[in-house]
Amino acid sequence: MVRVRFAPSPTGNLHIGGGRTALFNWLYAQAKSGKFILRIEDTDQERSKQEYVEEILNSLKWLGFNWDEIYYQSKRFNIYTEYANKLLKEGRAYKEKLAERSSETIIFKVNPGKIKINDLIRQEIEFDTALIKDQVLIKSDGTPTYNFACVVDDATMDITHVIRGDDHISNTPKQVMLYEALGLAVPKFAHLPLILGMEGGRLSKRTGATAISDYRKMGYLAQALVNYLLLLSWAPGENRERIDIKEAIKLFDVSDVNKTAATFDLKKLNWFNNQYLKNEDSEKLADQIIPLLIEKNYIVKENFDGSACPPSAGSLTINPERSRRIDRQYLVSLVKLFQARLSTINDFSDWADFFFTEDITIDPKAKEKYLSSDLSREFKLFINKLDGLDKFDIDSIEESFRKLVEELGIESKALIHPIRVAITGKTIGPGLFEVIYYLGKDRTKARLLKWIERGG
RNA sequence: GACCCCGUCGUGUAGCCUGGUCUAGGACAAGAGCUUUUCAAGCUCUCGACACGGGUUCAAAUCCCGUCGGGGUCACCA
Numbered sequence: 399m400v401r402v403r404f405a406p407s408p409t410g411n412l413h414i415g416g417g418r419t420a421l422f423n424w425l426y427a428q429a430k431s432g433k434f435i436l437r438i439e440d441t442d443q444e445r446s447k448q449e450y451v452e453e454i455l456n457s458l459k460w461l462g463f464n465w466d467e468i469y470y471q472s473k474r475f476n477i478y479t480e481y482a483n484k485l486l487k488e489g490r491a492y493k494e495k496l497a498e499r500s501s502e503t504i505i506f507k508v509n510p511g512k513i514k515i516n517d518l519i520r521q522e523i524e525f526d527t528a529l530i531k532d533q534v535l536i537k538s539d540g541t542p543t544y545n546f547a548c549v550v551d552d553a554t555m556d557i558t559h560v561i562r563g564d565d566h567i568s569n570t571p572k573q574v575m576l577y578e579a580l581g582l583a584v585p586k587f588a589h590l591p592l593i594l595g596m597e598g599g600r601l602s603k604r605t606g607a608t609a610i611s612d613y614r615k616m617g618y619l620a621q622a623l624v625n626y627l628l629l630l631s632w633a634p635g636e637n638r639e640r641i642d643i644k645e646a647i648k649l650f651d652v653s654d655v656n657k658t659a660a661t662f663d664l665k666k667l668n669w670f671n672n673q674y675l676k677n678e679d680s681e682k683l684a685d686q687i688i689p690l691l692i693e694k695n696y697i698v699k700e701n702f703d704g705s706a707c708p709p710s711a712g713s714l715t716i717n718p719e720r721s722r723r724i725d726r727q728y729l730v731s732l733v734k735l736f737q738a739r740l741s742t743i744n745d746f747s748d749w750a751d752f753f754f755t756e757d758i759t760i761d762p763k764a765k766e767k768y769l770s771s772d773l774s775r776e777f778k779l780f781i782n783k784l785d786g787l788d789k790f791d792i793d794s795i796e797e798s799f800r801k802l803v804e805e806l807g808i809e810s811k812a813l814i815h816p817i818r819v820a821i822t823g824k825t826i827g828p829g830l831f832e833v834i835y836y837l838g839k840d841r842t843k844a845r846l847l848k849w850i851e852r853g854g
Numbered sequence: 855g856a857c858c859c860c861g862u863c864g865u866g867u868a869g870c871c872u873g874g875u876c877u878a879g880g881a882c883a884a885g886a887g888c889u890u891u892u893c894a895a896g897c898u899c900u901c902g903a904c905a906c907g908g909g910u911u912c913a914a915a916u917c918c919c920g921u922c923g924g925g926g927u928c929a930c931c932a
Binding site for chain 2 (some may be wrong): 496537543568665667
């Protein structure tokens with residue numbers, strides 16, 4: 399049975415590169431009906447932090463990569479010592495005091511020779527072990543070094559395929575020597591190309607966000623990020639780009655992964671995000687958006703009796719300024735209005751802010767472009783039209799508007815843009831008649847009147 | 855520096871293994887246009903690559919060698 403593992407070290411957040419490594423491991427396990435094992439490499443007591451463990455676990459869950467087993471290296475120190483002693487007994491390792499006052503370390507004796515590895519992605523790679531110096535197995539503080547713990551763990555956890563970043567290629571001969579000395583079965587290796595930042599070199603904070611959780615916070619959909627990551631170094635064929643994870647599982651094989659390092663391109667991620675956002679179920683999207691609106695203080699959730707309740711519960715949302723109640727369905731409708739226009743979920747609260755607050759800010763440039771001439775007469779006439787409506791629905795609003803411009807003998811757009819700016823503060827947004835409908839007659843009128851009074 | 859990996863449009867890739875169908879395909883980005891009620895979306899079009907040099911061959915993006923370029927690793931960090 400295929401058993402793969404993802405082995406992050408909790409000395410930082412789960413970053414893009416780690417996320418991709420986890421993805422390919424998880425995907426391979428799914429493709430082969432194997433097991434995906436998570437191993438927390440927390441041997442460095444100084445730098446490892448519990449908060450990072452939690453952050454990594456949460457990011458993995460968010461991405462949808464659930465693990466079958468989880469291990470912590472910090473709980474396995476006795477196992478490493480046991481294996482090190484075995485090597486000591488067999489004369490493959492020796493003890494040495496490297497620093498004056500420190501305790502003894504256990505060091506592996508490297509024999510000169512050639513080590514060949516057969517990488518699933520890169521085929522044969524040969525190393526000359528004469529170039530590798532003796533390796534510390536157990537540090538003076540009694541904890542194992544990375545390469546040693548890694549070998550002992552992969553062997554004892556019955557890992558069949560080690561799929562990791564290609565920055566580990568040069569660790570591989572060191573590890574293979576250890577497997578051989580210990581008489582353990584060597585797993586198959588697959589070294590994934592690295593993900594580079596836009597300026598070449600490592601993906602760094604300078605070149606953009608690196609943590610998976612940052613992308614969650616910025617309003618990216620997990621599916622979109624996964625799809626994008628998947629296409630960095632792998633292609634499903636037939637020029638397909640958007641691919642469902644279930645389908646990817648059917649088509650994926652590690653040996654098909656590319657050898658070339660890929661550059662992370664935020665623009666393409668944005669495109670994927672927009673694609674997924676467009677097709678996402680509006681109700682689900684609304685559920686993701688609600689907490690963001692609460693955070694911005696645009697809405698509050700409360701119980702039926704009007705008392706406040708946590709964001710996850712409750713049934714009604716209200717606008718805190720006006721105590722105006724709206725229901726979830728209303729919010730879903732707004733989401734539908736903006737869905738295809740969003741690049742990230744977070745965009746919603748910026749683009750749709752005028753639905754949640756009366757205190758709209760009018761963009762100065764928009765004002766200059768569309769509201770520099772006096773349109774109070776036209777605005778008043780439009781208000782009259784709205785008042786005269788039997789039915790206040792999108793079609794009727796549009797119909798009355800078209801009639802008005804015809805009567806005035808002006809072009810639709812000569813009035814559409816000014817009205818949009820006056821009631822939304824923006825030059826961009828959904829169709830005007832939909833905006834008016836969802837804003838409601840009263841609020842639309844109020845905003846137009848406010849503009850007229852202000853001395854348009 | 856040594857060792858290792860990699861090298862197709864700006865980016866990500868298809869093609870490479872099994873040379874000819876490649877005047878290199880499609881995607882994102884960029885530019886232009888259509889639509890029009892702005893933006894987004896959608897549709898149409900344009901720009902744009904086999905790193906270079908040698909071989910092998912009737913024929914090379916594809917096979918071989920070299921050069922150059924990029925990246926990675928050289929810890930009692932993982």
